[in-house]
Amino acid sequence: MGVDCGSIGRTITGAHILCFHLGPTDGAQMIVQGGMHAREWITSLLVTRQAFTLRREKLPLGIYFLPMTNPDGCTLAQTGADVFPEHARRLITINGGEDFSLWKANLRGVDINCNFDAKWGSGRGNLTTPAPASYIGERPESEAETQALARLTRRIRPVMTVSYHALGREIYYEFGQTGEALARDRELGEMAAAYLGYTLVDGDLGSAGGYKDYCVGLGISALTIEIVGGDRTHPLSEPDLAQEEKNLWLPMILAEALKSS
Ligand SMILES: [Zn+2]
Secondary structure, eight states, X not given: OOOEEEEEEEOTXXXXXXXXXXXXXXXXXXXXXXXXXXGGTHHHHHHHHHHHHTTTSOOSSEEEEESOSOHHHHHHHHHOGGGOTTTHHHHHHHHTSSOOTTOOSOTTSOOGGGOSSSSTTOSTTOBSSOOSSOBOOSXXXXXXXXXXXXXXXXXXXXXXXXXXXXXXXXXXXXXXXXXXXXXXXXXXXXXXXXXXXXXXXXSOTTOOSOHHHHHHHTTOEEEEEEESOTTSOSSOOGGGGGGGGGGGGHXXXXXXXXXXX
């Protein structure tokens, strides 16, 4: 039983978007991704630890773990703009200062979770110029990170995706699906919420262009999971993961539920 490591694409700086695969390569697959919003980089630690935790388990289906969908943004939020000399001046202008600890976007100031082809540009709070968060980009999938994840999703057609964000200990699953799909997805959301002790939120709250939204549009069950209690504020740091350890086993629990359904 091994771990396959690879890259699903590169950003404008050449950084790889890394991927670990566990479990069977044939048949049903899942995608678990984190680190899409720069300031939520602790979700990258969580997804890495999930893969490590589950590496010797007999998984009922294949799981692609993508710990850091936005590696440039996560680096920016943790270290500041000095490590990107070609981009630093523009980034500081967009950000209105040199403290990037609350930055969510990629290096082009595009919020990847508003850049997917899912009612693109119609979301509550969407912006149309580069910003630390909420800028939709020039067109759907204008960004290398969005393209890489959308391409992987279309290629492997997972039965389910899980997207990690922070904070609030809430789970979202809706994006206009109806009938059996809605019931199926709500059931998975309920299961995750009950296991984690999080709140399941009905409705899409004006979301558009998100990865979860994109997956639901393709008929794929998709959860957005916001870790860390709402009593905390950004920026978060590694100790905030201490209370979120139940998430380490969540992909296994969802995989077992999907396999038996
Ligand atoms: Zn987020």
